[in-house]
Amino acid sequence: MVGPWAWIRKNFLSNTTNVIITLLACWFIIETVPMLLDWLFFDAAWTAENRDECRAKASGACWAVIGERFSLFTYGFYPIAERWRVNLSFVLMVFALIPILFDRAPLHKYALYIATALPLVAGWLLVGGLGLTPVETDQFGGFMLTLVIGITGIGFSLPLGLLLALGRQSNLRIIQIFSIGFIEFIRGVPLITLLFVASTMLNYFLPPGITFDLLFRVLIMVTLFASAYMAEVIRGGLQAIPKGQFEAADSMGLHYWSSMRLIILPQALKISIPGIVNTYISLYKDTTLVIIIGLLDPLGIGRASLADTRWTGLSNEVYLFVAIFFFISCFAMARYSLYLENKLKTDYRR
Amino acid sequence: MTQKSKLKDEKMSSDSAEYSVIMRGVHKWYGQFHALKNINLNVRSAEKIVICGPSGSGKSTLIRCINRLEEHQKGEIIVDGIEISRDLKNIETVRREVGMVFQHFNLFPHLTVLENCTLAPIWVRKMPLAEANEMAMKYLERVKIPEQANKYPGQLSGGQQQRVAIARSLCMKPRIMLFDEPTSALDPEMIKEVLEVMIQLAGEGITMICVTHEMGFARTVADRVIFMDGGEIVEHNNPDEFFRNPQHERTKLFLSQILNH
Numbered sequence A: 001m002v003g004p005w006a007w008i009r010k011n012f013l014s015n016t017t018n019v020i021i022t023l024l025a026c027w028f029i030i031e032t033v034p035m036l037l038d039w040l041f042f043d044a045a046w047t048a049e050n051r052d053e054c055r056a057k058a059s060g061a062c063w064a065v066i067g068e069r070f071s072l073f074t075y076g077f078y079p080i081a082e083r084w085r086v087n088l089s090f091v092l093m094v095f096a097l098i099p100i101l102f103d104r105a106p107l108h109k110y111a112l113y114i115a116t117a118l119p120l121v122a123g124w125l126l127v128g129g130l131g132l133t134p135v136e137t138d139q140f141g142g143f144m145l146t147l148v149i150g151i152t153g154i155g156f157s158l159p160l161g162l163l164l165a166l167g168r169q170s171n172l173r174i175i176q177i178f179s180i181g182f183i184e185f186i187r188g189v190p191l192i193t194l195l196f197v198a199s200t201m202l203n204y205f206l207p208p209g210i211t212f213d214l215l216f217r218v219l220i221m222v223t224l225f226a227s228a229y230m231a232e233v234i235r236g237g238l239q240a241i242p243k244g245q246f247e248a249a250d251s252m253g254l255h256y257w258s259s260m261r262l263i264i265l266p267q268a269l270k271i272s273i274p275g276i277v278n279t280y281i282s283l284y285k286d287t288t289l290v291i292i293i294g295l296l297d298p299l300g301i302g303r304a305s306l307a308d309t310r311w312t313g314l315s316n317e318v319y320l321f322v323a324i325f326f327f328i329s330c331f332a333m334a335r336y337s338l339y340l341e342n343k344l345k346t347d348y349r350r
Numbered sequence B: 001m002t003q004k005s006k007l008k009d010e011k012m013s014s015d016s017a018e019y020s021v022i023m024r025g026v027h028k029w030y031g032q033f034h035a036l037k038n039i040n041l042n043v044r045s046a047e048k049i050v051i052c053g054p055s056g057s058g059k060s061t062l063i064r065c066i067n068r069l070e071e072h073q074k075g076e077i078i079v080d081g082i083e084i085s086r087d088l089k090n091i092e093t094v095r096r097e098v099g100m101v102f103q104h105f106n107l108f109p110h111l112t113v114l115e116n117c118t119l120a121p122i123w124v125r126k127m128p129l130a131e132a133n134e135m136a137m138k139y140l141e142r143v144k145i146p147e148q149a150n151k152y153p154g155q156l157s158g159g160q161q162q163r164v165a166i167a168r169s170l171c172m173k174p175r176i177m178l179f180d181e182p183t184s185a186l187d188p189e190m191i192k193e194v195l196e197v198m199i200q201l202a203g204e205g206i207t208m209i210c211v212t213h214e215m216g217f218a219r220t221v222a223d224r225v226i227f228m229d230g231g232e233i234v235e236h237n238n239p240d241e242f243f244r245n246p247q248h249e250r251t252k253l254f255l256s257q258i259l260n261h
């Protein structure tokens, strides 16, 4: 027997337990999904001035709050006249990511240069100076802030983590001790503590009169935090490389750095991809912690919106909206990691 | 300078020209464990040496000291006129001239067969890519697998992988080749194809030091067979004498074990 019926029989109805589970699942879907869809779409109010108007119009979600606050969620308090700079940075980022992420894209040869140039150009666009109106970083907020912190952390934690992982295995005792000390210290304290240090304590250590941009301090802390985890992920990958690979490389007369770059790291990083992306995803979600030191990430904007008397009580809508944004970003990273793993699969182990 | 010491000097310099590898009073310890005991071995250039002996007797350790994959603690090792010491420059120079083939192939799984072969010529010898590719194809033809050039090592059989490993070493145009049990990880039907390549190579004026228990190979190719046990060279002789008329009890015992298994 072939066709969809056979497929259903085989996968859902092959024995009594299976039949029961299938029935329960169907019942659950029928009970919940229509309700959810009603709330999300069919009974939702899309435009309104405030919560009461929503409630009067429809029994479902009140998306009007998101509609009204959308630009706040996206740009934070970035000056409206300058928002084209944020948009341009975003477009540049997308165009830069294509050759970086996909090896068959045009310009892939220059991926490393592009990856170096992007933060400089985007940083200049966002912060200003050199001909552009300066924008204070405390006006950054919303998804844009998440992207700035997340992408900086993602971009810098990999090379830094790599150096720490190599340092941890170094024959030079001093480098080894420094790497181990750094990694263990950073892993031993919560990120929030580091963010507090960034926001308050660093000022004590800096000479009076010197101010050091808060966002910049946060970027450093988030990067350092992620790089300690990254180092351990990569160390795991390095340890999985058989000794024979090092010996083969040595026996050909390759230098340490050449054999690392050409032989050991490509293999170690490939094994580490799931762990690396895992670290990226948690870093990305951890950016929401900056709310604690007063930066307005999407959750901060959400809370501010809920504090508005016109919109109180709409936390479902606000948090769901923020959750969807994070889910899309993180899911994309997870899929890319799978794609990369499959593409790099060259060990046809039987 | 006296006549005598001058003579000695000349002899020394001709030594290093004539000998590919000179080991004098070499000792090696792994921690407390004395793995090599007073090894004296001179390998003439283009000579083919087979080293055999029971497992754990120090065969691998001995040949790995020649390209400094292991460090010796006492005595001297001179390879192609260069003394092996802490000096990294010397070690790298020596490694460029000494090829090594391992029991478990140690091919680079993330690179194709061709890339495995061209990696060292490109990055160590700074050879242009096109030239390196051409040369690699030549050696892959010599080991009879040019058609596998664009596959990955994981897609090949053990025998094919080991032949790639030999081609990879040859691409550096080494003057000395070290083989550490190149056929012991292979199924019987693949041993022959690897030995054929090695026998062909032996006809080409390269210095070969092979750790192997393939006695047929030793008979055909070796100029000398060396028997090791307990970290010492117990006996060395030309193959005919070695197999027909072993001198030591330990050699006799070993030979009876491997020839009658």
Ligand SMILES: Nc1ncnc2c1ncn2[C@@H]1O[C@H](COP(=O)(O)OP(=O)(O)O)[C@@H](O)[C@H]1O
Residues within 6 Å of the ligand: B030, B033, B035, B053, B054, B055, B056, B057, B058, B059, B060, B061, B062
């Ligand atoms: N890295 C090492 N650390 C400690 N002992 C070792 C190490 N490598 C080899 N040995 C010991 O040295 C002896 C000789 O080893 P090896 O040269 O590999 O012998 P063979 O190749 O003849 O089987 C063995 O007893 C082995 O256990």
Ligand SMILES: [Mg+2]
Residues within 6 Å of the ligand: B059, B060, B061, B180, B181
């Ligand atoms: Mg061995």
